[in-house]
Amino acid sequence: MIRRRAAAAVAALLAAAACSRPATSPGAAPASAAPATPSGPRVVLPSGAAVAVEVAVTDQERARGLMFRESMPKQAGMVFLFDGLEIRPFWMKNCHFPLDMIYATKDGTVVDVLKNVPPCAPDPAPCESVTPKAKADSILEVNAGVADAQGAVPGAKLKWVEIPGR
Numbered sequence: 001m002i003r004r005r006a007a008a009a010v011a012a013l014l015a016a017a018a019c020s021r022p023a024t025s026p027g028a029a030p031a032s033a034a035p036a037t038p039s040g041p042r043v044v045l046p047s048g049a050a051v052a053v054e055v056a057v058t059d060q061e062r063a064r065g066l067m068f069r070e071s072m073p074k075q076a077g078m079v080f081l082f083d084g085l086e087i088r089p090f091w092m093k094n095c096h097f098p099l100d101m102i103y104a105t106k107d108g109t110v111v112d113v114l115k116n117v118p119p120c121a122p123d124p125a126p127c128e129s130v131t132p133k134a135k136a137d138s139i140l141e142v143n144a145g146v147a148d149a150q151g152a153v154p155g156a157k158l159k160w161v162e163i164p165g166r
Contacts, residue, residue: 038050038051038052038075039052040052040162041053041054041055041079041161041162041163042161042162042163043077043079043140043158043159043160043161043163044158044159044161045146045150045151045152045158046110046150046151046152046153046156046157046158047149047150047151049075049150050075050161051075051076051077051140051142051146052073052075052076052077053076053077053078053079053140053163054076054077054078054079055078055079055081055163055164056078056079056080056081057081057164062080065078065080065090065095065141066078066095066099066141067093067094067095068094068096069095069096069097070096070097071096071097072097072143074143076142076143077140077141077142077143077146078140078141079138079139079140079141079160079163080138080139080140080141081137081138081163081164081165081166082136082137082138082139083137084137085105085135085136085137086135086136086137087131087132087134087135088103088132088136088139089129089130089131089132090114090117090129090130090139091120091127091128091129091130092117092118092119092120092127092130093120093127094119094120095119095120096119097119097143097144098116098117098118098119098143098144099116099117099141099142099143099144100113100114100115100116100117100141100142100143100144100145100146100147100148100152101113101114101117101130101132101139101140101141102139102140102141102142102147102152102158103132103134103136103138103139104136104138104139104140104158105136105137105138106137106138106165106166107157108157108158108159108160108166109155109156109157109158110152110153110154110155110156110157110158111132111134111135111136111154112132112133112134112136112154113147113152113153113154114130114132115144115147115148116144116145117130117144134154138160138166140158
């Protein structure tokens with residue numbers, strides 16, 4: 001009887017200890033650690049923060065963009081790559097969340113920023129395009145608010161990392 005009570009007490013203590021701190025694997029960073037720098041294609045913003053990006057190079061990839069997604073992770077984005085500098089209007093058809101659109105050149109110079117661009121109204125309403133004020137060959141789409149928070153303004157520099165042709 002005493003052994004059973006002692007075993008129950010030890011089990012209760014172990015259960016309480018297991019619930020009192022987050023589970024981590026050996027060598028894992030604590031929960032309060034800063035987010036890890038993403039790997040793969042990414043853009044380093046003027047603040048130094050890195051955003052993991054999907055790269056849209058083909059006409060089909062650029063046409064689909066972020067359509068039909070309900071959201072996008074906080075430190076993520078999509079970069080659209082083009083040949084040659086042009087004024088490139090974009091639209092937010094079938095996108096479900098607002099975006100900042102950072103227009104830049106191959107060398108990373110930000111030439112315009114369209115902030116908090118809302119999604120288009122559901123069909124059959126027309127979907128208006130948004131047009132930058134400057135020519136660009138690279139457009140980075142990030143969640144609304146990121147441009148201001150990370151210092152993306154005309155004249156600032158982006159750093160392209162593991163992005164073909166940039």
